[in-house]
Amino acid sequence: MPNQSRPATLKSMATELGLHVSTVSRVLNGDPTGVERAASAEVIARIRALAKELDYRPNTQASNLKLRKSQEICVLMPRLTDLVMATIYDSIDSAAEQAGYLTFVSNTDDQQPRQMARAEHALRRSVAGLIVGDSHTGDTQPLLDLLARKQIPYVLVSRQIAGHLTAACDDELGGWLAAEHLYRLGCREVAILAGERHASTGADRTRGFIRYYREQGISLRPEWILNGPFDSHTGHQQGAYLLALNPRPQAFFAVNDFLAIGLMGAARDKGLQPGKDIAVVGYNDIPLANELIVPLSSVRLPLAQMGRQAVELLLKRINGESAESTILTPQLQARASSAVLPKAG
Structure with missing residues (x-):
């Protein structure tokens, strides 16, 4: 033996x-x-x-190298502690499994060098394709250029970069819907917690929001548009700063719910109540938004559908079929955090 x-x-x-x-x-x-x-x-x-x-x-890796094909899909995510990204990944994994593929996720911390290193590791495994959830805005896209040059099937998810196949949401429309809601409420003095500069999601949501107010003849104060990480700690810090101003904003648009929740915590610390003293609208409509003491108005995205669509598009590319980007439609969910017109600060 x-x-x-x-x-x-x-x-x-x-x-x-x-x-x-x-x-x-x-x-x-x-x-x-x-x-x-x-x-x-x-x-x-x-x-x-x-x-x-x-x-x-x-030895599946050896087989993959020999056959130049695999049943694995690599998913690059900025951070899996983000509930939105985790929800999208869950739907990607389920849809891929139904199609006979396995997925593995790499956490890139939204850093391009780390993204490239994780992607190169995946390519050494001869993966069937990649789903990229952390692409940056701008003309330079090292990873996407590499994948295109090597003819590796890939698709973006939840991010939009011109010229690249994506399954995403119309975030500019989402920002527009949030602005329309606050404007019709009567809010004219509005601040934006705009997220990180390099993320297309925050940039598109902010652009849509500003565009709506500009179309109404109102220019928002640039000093009231703050950039920073997409987390509740940043929301609390930025909220504390903005709420201490005199005059302060009447209303706040946060480009994700965690920023909005942090801001609401800062309002609580100052004895202010969302929906009474200030108006707040978030983005993504995570399940927690409706369970807060003051339920949070938010722009809802079909996150699970987005993940499924990303897999569908990637499989078309793997099979050599033509594919076009899928852009889903957001919906505003108005709740108590933006129920009344606050007095000007």
Whole structure:
């Protein structure tokens, strides 16, 4: 018997059985056109029995390198602590599994060098394709340029970059809807918690919001448009700063719900109540938004659908089919945090 202190290989089993390694490979790799030509029924049975006895596991990475194909999809996400990104990934994983693919996720911390390193690691595994959730705005896209040059199937999710296939939401429209809501409420002095400058999501939402007010003949104060990370800590800090101004903004648009929740915490600390003293609108409509003491108005995105669409587009690219970007439609969910016109600060 072969040395069982090491995992069984095609070569070791071929030696044990007195067969050529290619014969064992055809049988165990399930080549439907080669199995019957490779061996008799008796030999096939012997090979499979030994593989079962030794608990043989195919080396999928080696097979992928040889065949230049894989059933794995790499998903690059900026951070999985973000509930929105985690929700999108969950739907990606489910849709991929239904299509016969496995996914693995790499957390890039929204840093381009880390993104490139994680992607190159995935390419060494000969993945079938990549879904990219952390592309940056601007003309320079090192990773996307690399994937296009190597003809690796890829698709963006939740981010939009001109010239690249994506499954995303119309974030500019979402910002426009938030602005329309606050304007019709009577709010004219409005601040924006705009998120990180490099993220297309925050930039598009901010652009749509500003555009609506400009169309009404109102220019928002640039010093009231603050950039920073997409988290509640930043929302609290920026909210504390803006609420301490004299005059202060009547209303606040935060480009994600965590920024809005942090801002509402800063309002609480100052004895102010959203929906009474100030108006607040967030973005993404995470489940927590409706469960707060003062339910948060928010722009709802079809996150699960976005993930499914990303997989569908990627599979088209993997199969060599033509594909066009899918841009989903957001909806405003008005709640108590923006129920009344606050007095000007």
